[in-house]
Amino acid sequence: MSAPNIETIVSLAKRRGFVFPASDLYGGLGSSWDYGSLGVELANNIKQSWWRWLVHERDDIEGLDSSIIQNRLVWKYSGHETTFSDPLVDCRTCKGRFREDKLKDVTCPKDANSCAGSGKECDLTEAKQFNLMFKTTVGATSADDDYLATAYLRPETAQGIFINFKNVLDTSRRKLPFGIAQIGKAFRNEVTPGNFIFRTREFEQMELEYFCRPEDAPKVHQEFIDGFQEWFASLGISAENIKLYEQSKEELSHYSDRTVDILYRFFPEREDENAQFDELMGLANRTDYDLKTHSKKPEDAEGKRLNPDSTEDLSYFDPTANERFYPYCIEPSAGVNRTLLAVLMEAYSERTNDKGEVRVILKLKKDLAPIKVAVLPLAKNKPEIVAMAKQLKKELLPAMRTVYDDTGGIGKLYARQDEIGTPFCVTVDHESLEDNAVTVRDRDTWEQERVPVAELKEYLRKRLEE
Numbered sequence: 001m002s003a004p005n006i007e008t009i010v011s012l013a014k015r016r017g018f019v020f021p022a023s024d025l026y027g028g029l030g031s032s033w034d035y036g037s038l039g040v041e042l043a044n045n046i047k048q049s050w051w052r053w054l055v056h057e058r059d060d061i062e063g064l065d066s067s068i069i070q071n072r073l074v075w076k077y078s079g080h081e082t083t084f085s086d087p088l089v090d091c092r093t094c095k096g097r098f099r100e101d102k103l104k105d106v107t108c109p110k111d112a113n114s115c116a117g118s119g120k121e122c123d124l125t126e127a128k129q130f131n132l133m134f135k136t137t138v139g140a141t142s143a144d145d146d147y148l149a150t151a152y153l154r155p156e157t158a159q160g161i162f163i164n165f166k167n168v169l170d171t172s173r174r175k176l177p178f179g180i181a182q183i184g185k186a187f188r189n190e191v192t193p194g195n196f197i198f199r200t201r202e203f204e205q206m207e208l209e210y211f212c213r214p215e216d217a218p219k220v221h222q223e224f225i226d227g228f229q230e231w232f233a234s235l236g237i238s239a240e241n242i243k244l245y246e247q248s249k250e251e252l253s254h255y256s257d258r259t260v261d262i263l264y265r266f267f268p269e270r271e272d273e274n275a276q277f278d279e280l281m282g283l284a285n286r287t288d289y290d291l292k293t294h295s296k297k298p299e300d301a302e303g304k305r306l307n308p309d310s311t312e313d314l315s316y317f318d319p320t321a322n323e324r325f326y327p328y329c330i331e332p333s334a335g336v337n338r339t340l341l342a343v344l345m346e347a348y349s350e351r352t353n354d355k356g357e358v359r360v361i362l363k364l365k366k367d368l369a370p371i372k373v374a375v376l377p378l379a380k381n382k383p384e385i386v387a388m389a390k391q392l393k394k395e396l397l398p399a400m401r402t403v404y405d406d407t408g409g410i411g412k413l414y415a416r417q418d419e420i421g422t423p424f425c426v427t428v429d430h431e432s433l434e435d436n437a438v439t440v441r442d443r444d445t446w447e448q449e450r451v452p453v454a455e456l457k458e459y460l461r462k463r464l465e466e
């Protein structure tokens with residue numbers, strides 16, 4: 001089972017402290033979200049899984065953390081200043097504002113900026129190009145006409161990687177093929193944000209730029225398309241909720257030779273099966289576009305430098321082949337927030353207990369669960385039980401994220417831990433004081449097992465690795 005719709009996850013996320021509407025106190029800020037104590041842990045675990053898989057387990061990828069604010073020229077030469085825009089149309093009837101390329105029908109929607117015209121056919125203006133980059137000014141004393149005082153919040157983390165290509169190459173002494181990985185915030189002034197954390201104006205990306213010889217690029221691209229499907233499977237996402245989408249020539253970005261999107265079934269409630277799926281991540285063959293465009297060397301037919309501002313050449317010398325060229329780049333780019341949403345939707349399940357009550361169980365993969373073990377005292381008014389439970393929490397903590405919770409009766413505590421995806425609850429009861437053993441309860445089966453305290457850490461460690 002997975003969540004029937006995003007709304008189910010929105011209410012669970014708010015109720016249990018995964019994600020809250022941002023600036024809620026002041027009426028919110030159109031589609032901004034804050035991550036609460038469980039949300040931040042889950043996001044961190046997803047990012048760690050990605051980082052471990054690519055940067056630690058492989059021997060050909062370096063990590064990087066570049067600035068959000070870069071020199072404006074980065075975005076001039078990357079093409080973002082001129083082309084990173086969406087076609088925007090307004091409806092004269094309902095005053096709604098839409099992305100022309102995402103407009104599925106032209107009926108005034110109920111939830112447009114105004115309800116006027118609801119149900120009528122939209123009367124749309126001509127499309128205007130709207131640049132998605134957030135603009136800001138650097139320095140307090142900058143003059144209005146100072147070109148370089150204008151800066152942008154990065155709309156993708158990728159450019160920070162390209163402009164560091166030579167730094168990483170020189171310091172790591174890498175040879176092709178190799179990659180540079182980065183996780184960080186990106187900002188896009190989206191025309192129509194929405195669907196909870198699916199589309200927001202501030203979000204986080206996990207991007208890998210993998211550099212290779214041009215002739216190897218198609219094969220490397222395919223390997224990552226396959227590899228990422230396996231990675232999503234390792235996060236608990238089932239293959240039936242994943243689909244590949246090959247972008248048509250018209251849809252490709254200016255730098256891309258081929259782009260394949262991995263889609264997730266974010267909208268299972270929609271009737272049309274195709275409309276149930278939307279982008280979870282994109283994998284592009286960016287060719288040599290970016291390294292070339294940021295290089296001082298390439299010249300046009302008349303011998304004029306294509307980039308008169310760059311101070312470096314980002315070409316690569318292959319000593320074996322004795323040739324210099326601009327490597328091709330394969331880019332798998334995944335959103336942290338969309339991955340987190342997919343993971344939550346996938347993990348959502350319900351189960352009816354003996355009393356006929358429906359309980360929510362979040363069947364998160366154990367390594368993604370924000371909390372691995374909850375230690376619960378059966379009687380919080382019994383100091384010996386409380387002391388033993390607190391001591392157990394302390395002992396388990398260095399090996400696994402453990403919490404102590406005595407804020408309710410045992411039934412409520414179990415229900416809460418099920419709902420936030422904690423794989424194991426450890427209950428300390430009156431008998432524990434006598435036999436020095438505790439009850440371990442499994443989130444998914446609700447089965448309980450008596451385990452001696454002396455063996456508890458090892459027992460849980462093994463079960464967490466299952």
Ligand code: ATP
Nearest residue numbers: 190198199200203279280281282333334335337338
């Ligand atoms: P879309 O077509 O949905 O606007 P995109 O193709 O522009 O997405 P990319 O530029 O390929 O997205 O960005 C890579 C990934 O970053 C996306 O697959 C998605 O997971 C994430 N992402 C992009 N834009 C947003 C956003 N506004 N909110 C949340 N995540 C985003």
